[in-house]
Each structure stands twice: as C-alpha cells, then as structure tokens.
Amino acid sequence: MTNSLRVRLLWWLLVPLAIYVFVTGKAAYDNARHTADLVQENTLLASARMIAGEVEWSDGRLLVDIPPAALEVFASPQGDQVFYNVSVDDGRLLAGVPDFPARQAARHDSPIYYDADLHGKPIRAVGIVRQMYDNGAIRRVLVSVGKTQASRDAMLRELWRPQLVRQIEMVLLAVALACIGLTFELRPLLKVKEEVMDRDPMQLEPLRVERLHTELRPIVEAINQCIARLGLQVAAQRRFIADAAHQLRTPLTLLETQLQFARQHRDIEPTLSEALAAMQRSNRSMVGLTNKLLLLAQAEAADYTQLARQKVDLASIAQDVVEDLAMFAQKRDIDLGAELVESAWIIGHEALLSALVFNVAENAIRYTQPGGHVTVCVARDAQRVTLTVTDDGPGIPAEARSRVFEPFYRASSDTEGTGLGLAIAKEIVQAHRGEIALKHREPPKRGVIVTAAFFVDLM
Ligand SMILES: Nc1ncnc2c1ncn2[C@@H]1O[C@H](COP(=O)(O)OP(=O)(O)OP(=O)(O)O)[C@@H](O)[C@H]1O
Ligand SMILES: [Mg+2]
Structure with missing residues (x-):
C-alpha cells in the first residue's frame, strides 16, 4: 500500500464506511422490497375479493360480472398489465384468460400469493376460493388475479434509492472533510519541514514544539x-x-x-x-x-561492521607489544611481566588492537616510578577476552579520573606526552564493540588497573 498518510487514513475511513453503507443499504433494500410486495399483494387481494363478490347464481348457473373498480385499483403511470381468471371447480371458465396459471391454497379460506409466468411475462398473482351454495349444491369458484411488476419495481426504487443516495452523499462528505481536515492539520508538520530545510548547517538550536499537536x-x-x-x-x-x-x-x-x-x-x-x-x-x-x-x-572512523573482519589472537598481539616495550621498561627500571593465555581469538583489526595494548602498557611503564611493576594480562572465558594492564605506580588523581579518556587531556605535566593515548584506546575498544574501564587498586596497594573486554559471541 502507498505510504501517503492521507491515502492510508482515507482507507481506514473508507473501508469501514463502505461496509456500513453496504450493510445498511442491503437492510434498506430488503425493507423497501417487503413494503412494495405488501402493497402489491394487498391490491391484488382487494381486486380478487371484489371479483369474487360479483359471482352469483342465475338460473342454476354461475355467472360473474367483472366490476370496473376491480381493475382500476391497478391504475399506475407504469401501465402494468392485469390478468384474471374466474373458474368453477368443474373446470368451467366464467371470465378472464383461459391459460392463467391458477393456483389454489391448501385452505379454501386463505389467499395464496405466488410468482408465475404468463405470455412470457413474469407476474405476481393471488388466488382465492369462494364457495357458492345453491339447493344443497356447493361449488368452489377460484378467482385468480395477476399483474406485471412494473409499478411494484418503481415503488421499490422510490423507497430504496433515496436512502442509498443519502448514505453515499454522507460518505463523500466524510471523505471530503477528512481530506480538508488532514491538509489543515498537517500544516504544522510542513512548517517543521520548512524550518529544518531553511536552516543554516551550523544552526543547532532546537525546533519549536509549542504549537505542535501532542502526537507530533x-x-x-x-x-x-x-x-x-x-x-x-x-x-x-x-x-x-x-x-x-x-x-x-x-x-x-x-x-x-x-x-x-x-x-x-x-x-x-x-x-x-x-x-x-x-x-x-x-x-x-x-x-x-x-x-x-x-x-x-x-x-574513530572504524566501525565494527566495516572492520577488516579477521580473526586475531589478542594474546599474541600482547606478547609482541610486551617484547617491543621491554627495552623501554628496562630503561625505566620497571619489572614488565606478561600473563597470557595460550590463545585468545577475537574478530578485530590487528594494527588497532596492537596500538591499544601499546598505549595502555606504555602509560603504565611511563607513569610508574622506577623499581615498579607492570603486568600485562590476557584472559579468556566463555563470553569474553579481557586485556588487563596493572601497575603499582602513583595512580591518577581523583579529579582527573573521569577525564583521562578525553583527547589531549593530561593528568601530569612533568612528563612528555600528547594526551591522546587513552582517547585512542577508548575509540579502538568501542570500534570493536568492547568495554574499557579504569580502576584503582584497593589500598594499601597502589596503582591503576585498565581493563578492555571483547565479547566472543560477536564473532
Ligand atoms: N597507568 C597510569 N598511571 C598514572 N597515570 C596515568 C596512567 N595512565 C594514564 N595516566 C594519566 O592519564 C593521562 C592521559 O593518558 P594518555 O595516555 O591519554 O596521554 P599521555 O600518556 O599523557 O600522552 P600520549 O599517550 O599521547 O603520549 C596521562 O597524562 C597520565 O597523567
Ligand atoms: Mg599515554
């Protein structure tokens, strides 16, 4: 389906309304048909009764004189054709068309209504029986009257159509109002769009929300x-x-x-x-x-999904870095040790991971006083591979701890450095969707513990 809000809302409105119009239209049609049928049947019965009333004995024979009023009741602009048949139970035809499809009700005192076909035209007919007594003889006279359906159909249309037209008009009105309402109500959203479009690239003030709808x-x-x-x-x-x-x-x-x-x-x-x-x-x-x-x-630019996705062994990377830093540690009289698992495979970027271990281990060596100890440790469990670098140096002053991961931030000015080392380390860990943290050892021990954890299930 289209993505236009206007069209989608219209569908939400139109479909239920169409079902409603269909259901109520059908009910209105059934009602109208019932009424038109009732009117037609009453007229047919009145006409048949009038004719039956005119059947009489004359010289031992049954005769009928069709009263004009019995046919005038059917007068209508649609010019329906009316047929009748009056016959005696011995088969004698007293009046009317001989081939009329006459029918008799099971009970002689109740009329029967039915649909039939006469001369190729569908008709609605009624049949009633009148019993005639004379000198102990009983004769049953069957009076049938039928008519074509033009006036009944016209009445049905007149009863039903205006209702349908009214309902369709109502639906159209609802749709038109919904369209106008939507156009009107969507204006604040368009205003927001214009406000965003007209912005200068460096204009970073918030958009105004006061005049917006609660939903927006x-x-x-x-x-x-x-x-x-x-x-x-x-x-x-x-x-x-x-x-x-x-x-x-x-x-x-x-x-x-x-x-x-x-x-x-x-x-x-x-x-x-x-x-x-x-x-x-x-x-x-x-x-x-x-x-x-x-x-x-x-x-910063490296994203995990775009990293050169190769399996690398963090333990062997750490081993290489420790070897590279051995001279530096020796010069500073630091006891540099490594506790590495045999292998710790993760998915990552080798050069970046190597820079991570280097930056953290180099900090530990550089900021720890001569005679100190630095341990680089790589451990592994079911979920993760963890790099931990521990020293027993002076630690980082409390007020500086939250800022050491910021670029260019340095906590000590008596040594050389750019302040970028931990910022780089943090970006590298984040690019691998890992977690980096800096802790201090519990007194009486001194020093810093930096841990970087990488999740194995990301592999
Ligand atoms: N193990 C540590 N012991 C004590 N202080 C530390 C330790 N690691 C980092 N620091 C402090 O945190 C600051 C930030 O470290 P970072 O590695 O980001 O920068 P840097 O070492 O000053 O410069 P760079 O690493 O870019 O040469 C350092 O200036 C230092 O004061
Ligand atoms: Mg550093």
Whole structure:
C-alpha cells in the first residue's frame, strides 16, 4: 500500500464506511422490497375479493360480472398489465384468460400469493376460493388475479434509492472533510519541514514544539535531542581541532627558533650539530603527534561492521607489544611481566588492537616510578577476552579520573606526552564493540588497573 498518510487514513475511513453503507443499504433494500410486495399483494387481494363478490347464481348457473373498480385499483403511470381468471371447480371458465396459471391454497379460506409466468411475462398473482351454495349444491369458484411488476419495481426504487443516495452523499462528505481536515492539520508538520530545510548547517538550536499537536511532539523532541547531541559533537570536534593545532604549534615554533639559531651559528661546528639534533627531536615529536592524530581518526572512523573482519589472537598481539616495550621498561627500571593465555581469538583489526595494548602498557611503564611493576594480562572465558594492564605506580588523581579518556587531556605535566593515548584506546575498544574501564587498586596497594573486554559471541 502507498505510504501517503492521507491515502492510508482515507482507507481506514473508507473501508469501514463502505461496509456500513453496504450493510445498511442491503437492510434498506430488503425493507423497501417487503413494503412494495405488501402493497402489491394487498391490491391484488382487494381486486380478487371484489371479483369474487360479483359471482352469483342465475338460473342454476354461475355467472360473474367483472366490476370496473376491480381493475382500476391497478391504475399506475407504469401501465402494468392485469390478468384474471374466474373458474368453477368443474373446470368451467366464467371470465378472464383461459391459460392463467391458477393456483389454489391448501385452505379454501386463505389467499395464496405466488410468482408465475404468463405470455412470457413474469407476474405476481393471488388466488382465492369462494364457495357458492345453491339447493344443497356447493361449488368452489377460484378467482385468480395477476399483474406485471412494473409499478411494484418503481415503488421499490422510490423507497430504496433515496436512502442509498443519502448514505453515499454522507460518505463523500466524510471523505471530503477528512481530506480538508488532514491538509489543515498537517500544516504544522510542513512548517517543521520548512524550518529544518531553511536552516543554516551550523544552526543547532532546537525546533519549536509549542504549537505542535501532542502526537507530533515526541517526534520533534527526538529530533531536538538528536540536534543537541550533534551540537555536543560539533563542539567536541571544534575543541579537538583547536587542541590539535595548539599541540602542533608548540614543536613548530620550537623548530622555527632552532632553525634561526642554526642559521646564525652555521659556521660553529659543535653548536650547529646540537641545533640539528634539537631540530630532529622537535620533528620527531611532531611526527609522533601526527601519527597519533591519524590513529585516532582511523579508530574513530572504524566501525565494527566495516572492520577488516579477521580473526586475531589478542594474546599474541600482547606478547609482541610486551617484547617491543621491554627495552623501554628496562630503561625505566620497571619489572614488565606478561600473563597470557595460550590463545585468545577475537574478530578485530590487528594494527588497532596492537596500538591499544601499546598505549595502555606504555602509560603504565611511563607513569610508574622506577623499581615498579607492570603486568600485562590476557584472559579468556566463555563470553569474553579481557586485556588487563596493572601497575603499582602513583595512580591518577581523583579529579582527573573521569577525564583521562578525553583527547589531549593530561593528568601530569612533568612528563612528555600528547594526551591522546587513552582517547585512542577508548575509540579502538568501542570500534570493536568492547568495554574499557579504569580502576584503582584497593589500598594499601597502589596503582591503576585498565581493563578492555571483547565479547566472543560477536564473532
Ligand atoms: N597507568 C597510569 N598511571 C598514572 N597515570 C596515568 C596512567 N595512565 C594514564 N595516566 C594519566 O592519564 C593521562 C592521559 O593518558 P594518555 O595516555 O591519554 O596521554 P599521555 O600518556 O599523557 O600522552 P600520549 O599517550 O599521547 O603520549 C596521562 O597524562 C597520565 O597523567
Ligand atoms: Mg599515554
């Protein structure tokens, strides 16, 4: 069926109304037919009685003189044909057409009504019996009167048609009113459409709901909630771009200063080498930042349905990362350990999962004091595969805990970093439809536990 609200509502209205018109029309037709039949039968009976009343004995014979009034009762503009037959039970015809299909009721004192065919025309007829006594003789005279149906049909039409026409008019009126009403009542919705269409792309104020129908309000309120979320998203993106630009500007400015310095001291050999080494460091930090920005963009854009859906073993990914970080841990005098199940297969993106383990484990190593312990653990149960990284470092200050997953947010300024590591980790876990959480170890123990859980049944 079509999707037009107007057409669908009209169907809802029209179908029941059509059934109603059909049922009441049928009842009206039956009533009208009953009335027309009754009138016709009464006239036929009156006529037959008048004729029967005129049958009399004359010189021992039965005679009848048809009174004109007996036929005049049938006068109508439709010019029906009337037939009659008066005959005695011995077969003698007293008057009328001889081939009249006469019938007799079972009881002689009650009339019989019936449909018949005479000279190829359908007729409605009545038959009555009059008993005639004379000198002990009883004769039964059968009087039959029949007529064609034109006036009866005309009466039926006159009784029935106006009712049907009135009902059809009522249905048409209802449909017209429904159409007009709908056009009128849909106007607020069209206004909302225009308001949305005319909007400038960055206009993110909510749509007005005051003048809307109660039924439409939830829809517009849902759109408004969506606009509000979009607004937050746009603001977050603006903040992100500003932060990224700010982060890049620092090493770029530094590089500019270092370049100037190098040009001024280009003939002084050791100073030039130092300046070049500093420039390389600035450049490395910019490359690092750019790589992280790219990784974040990649993790944000990755959707589970579009991920390169391959089976990967999180345990072996973690093993590789731990090996890569071993040198860094050694340099910082951290005891880096791994507790890995033999295999922990999930569906995912290998490079992104590797970046996840790296970012979380590198944080644990970097923020834990020398002599500390860091454990990377991959476990598996029936439902999920869990990565847990535990350290015994200083932990994260309470006020910073809720913000560490935000891009560019850093809880400590005494170390180097971009503040993107945990934001990237969170995006990667979300792209795999997993869950990431950060907990603190119960005192007297110290340190942070980061867990990332992946659901096996998504495979
Ligand atoms: N294991 C940890 N122990 C203590 N503090 C942590 C730990 N992990 C993260 N943090 C704090 O959370 C902040 C955010 O971490 P995140 O990894 O997002 O950024 P970063 O390490 O500062 O920079 P990047 O990882 O981009 O080089 C860090 O600045 C640090 O203060
Ligand atoms: Mg980090």
